[in-house]
Structure formats: structure tokens, C-alpha cells
Amino acid sequence: MKNKATHIGTCQICAHVQMLPNGVLANHGYNVEYGFGHVGTCRGSGHLPFEIDNKLATSSKEIAEQAIAEYEATNDTAPVASDISHTWYIKSDKNCSPEELQYRNDMKAYRSRVSLNNSRKEYVAWQKSRLANWSVKPLKTRDDEEKSVEAKKSAAKGIRLAARTRDDAKYAWSKACEKLRKVAGEYANRPFHAISDAAGNPNYDLYVDFPYEATNTSAKITAMARQHCQNAPEIVAMADEVDALLAAFKAAKEAHAALKNA
Numbered sequence: 001m002k003n004k005a006t007h008i009g010t011c012q013i014c015a016h017v018q019m020l021p022n023g024v025l026a027n028h029g030y031n032v033e034y035g036f037g038h039v040g041t042c043r044g045s046g047h048l049p050f051e052i053d054n055k056l057a058t059s060s061k062e063i064a065e066q067a068i069a070e071y072e073a074t075n076d077t078a079p080v081a082s083d084i085s086h087t088w089y090i091k092s093d094k095n096c097s098p099e100e101l102q103y104r105n106d107m108k109a110y111r112s113r114v115s116l117n118n119s120r121k122e123y124v125a126w127q128k129s130r131l132a133n134w135s136v137k138p139l140k141t142r143d144d145e146e147k148s149v150e151a152k153k154s155a156a157k158g159i160r161l162a163a164r165t166r167d168d169a170k171y172a173w174s175k176a177c178e179k180l181r182k183v184a185g186e187y188a189n190r191p192f193h194a195i196s197d198a199a200g201n202p203n204y205d206l207y208v209d210f211p212y213e214a215t216n217t218s219a220k221i222t223a224m225a226r227q228h229c230q231n232a233p234e235i236v237a238m239a240d241e242v243d244a245l246l247a248a249f250k251a252a253k254e255a256h257a258a259l260k261n262a
């Protein structure tokens with residue numbers, strides 16, 4: 001009877017973290033088809049974890065290196081078919097001539113071989129970096145891992161909540177600033193509109209042009225509101241609120257960034 005796993009470890013082949021029933025990696029890397037039955041499995045299943053052994057990782061790297069050498073020794077090159085139309089690749093199979101269809105299949109096979117060889121090279125480079133400074137390391141306990149997972153979930157939840165707080169704060173500031181810009185603009189431009197209505201010839205020297213609301217123009221908008229609407233205490237109060245909302249948004253933005261970068 002298998003013992004319940006008390007520790008976890010890293011696979012030598014794929015680097016996935018798995019439970020260690022009886023001290024070896026649990027079965028992993030498989031698919032479950034039609035709701036039952038495991039199809040395929042990682043070669044690292046049932047072996048010692050990378051923290052305490054590297055023989056399987058070393059052998060898998062060597063096997064990949066040998067496969068690379070064998071492939072490159074074949075001097076594999078792309079198929080050549082100069083007498084085939086240059087539009088072969090956009091045709092459907094049924095519209096290809098036998099020669100074009102054969103060339104298409106040969107080209108697919110060639111690209112597949114090249115892709116496989118490139119993947120082997122990437123795998124070798126990855127394993128080399130893992131093995132370069134390898135040493136035996138203590139295994140994490142199952143309880144420690146569960147606590148770590150819960151901590152990560154909690155941190156992620158905190159980041160999401162902080163992002164929502166940031167976005168809500170930005171929306172509140174944006175709407176207040178938009179309202180202030182409109183109200184203060186109407187109040188400050190009463191002389192301009194009065195002269196325009198009376199004479200029909202607007203004097204643009206009297207026009208107060210409030211900038212569009214943005215975090216870098218918010219302070220200018222509130223300053224202009226206080227300057228041109230100083231006799232309207234309700235508008236000055238709106239400017240105070242906009243400044244406070246912008247400060248709240250900036251604080252929420254910094255809090256989110258701090259959590260995300262922690």
C-alpha cells in the first residue's frame with residue numbers, strides 16, 4: 001500500500017512540481033481521454049525528484065544531444081521543386097497537382113524535423129542551465145507547499161482587490177473632474193457668452209479655456225476653478241473634492257503597484 005505523500009519535489013524531466021508518494025514523483029504528464037484512463041505519462045514519473053538526484057536529467061540531456069548530432073549528420077535540407085508553381089502553398093489539396101501535393105507533404109515533413117531539432121536544442125540548453133550548479137536541496141513538505149499556495153492565492157486576491165480599488169478611485173476622480181470642468185467652465189465663461197449674445201461678435205480674450213480632464217491636468221483645472229469661480233463656494237468645494245479624489249486615486253495606484261511588485 002502506498003504511503004500518503006508528505007513531501008513534494010521537482011521532476012527531473014519536465015520541472016513540474018509533484019507529490020512524492022513513497023519518495024518518488026507521482027504519475028504526471030498524462031491526458032485523460034473520454035473521461036477515464038491515463039494516456040501518456042512523463043518519463044520523470046516514479047523517479048527521484050531533482051532536489052536529491054540528477055541522473056535522469058543528465059541522461060535525458062545526453063539523449064537529446066545524441067539525437068541532435070544524428071539529425072545534423074544527415075545534412076537535412078529543404079526539398080527543391082523549381083518547376084512547381086509559386087502558388088502551391090495557397091491551394092487546397094484537391095486543387096494541387098500530384099507533384100505539388102508531394103512537394104507540400106515533403107515540405108511539411110522537413111519543417112517538422114527542423115522544429116523537432118530546434119526543440120531538442122532548447123531542451124538541452126534548459127537542462128544545462130539546471131544542471132550547471134546542481135546540488136542536493138531539502139524537499140518541501142506538503143504542508144509548507146499548501147501554505148505557500150494559499151499565500152499566493154491570498155496575495156493574488158489582494159492584488160485584484162487593490163486593482164479594483166484603484167480603478168474605482170480613478171473612475172470617481174474622472175467623473176468629478178469632468179463635472180467640475182463643465183460647471184466651472186460655464187460659470188467662468190458667463191461674461192464671454194453674455195457679450196457674444198448681445199453683440200454677436202464674441203471677444204475670445206474673455207474666454208476661459210479649461211483643459212480636458214487628465215491626471216496631469218487635474219491640478220490646473222482645480223486651480224482655474226478656484227481662480228475664476230471664487231465667488232461660487234459650491235464650485236470651490238467641487239475643486240477641493242477633485243483634489244482629494246485624485247490623491248486617493250494616486251494612493252490606490254501606488255498600493256496596487258507595491259502589492260504587485262512585492
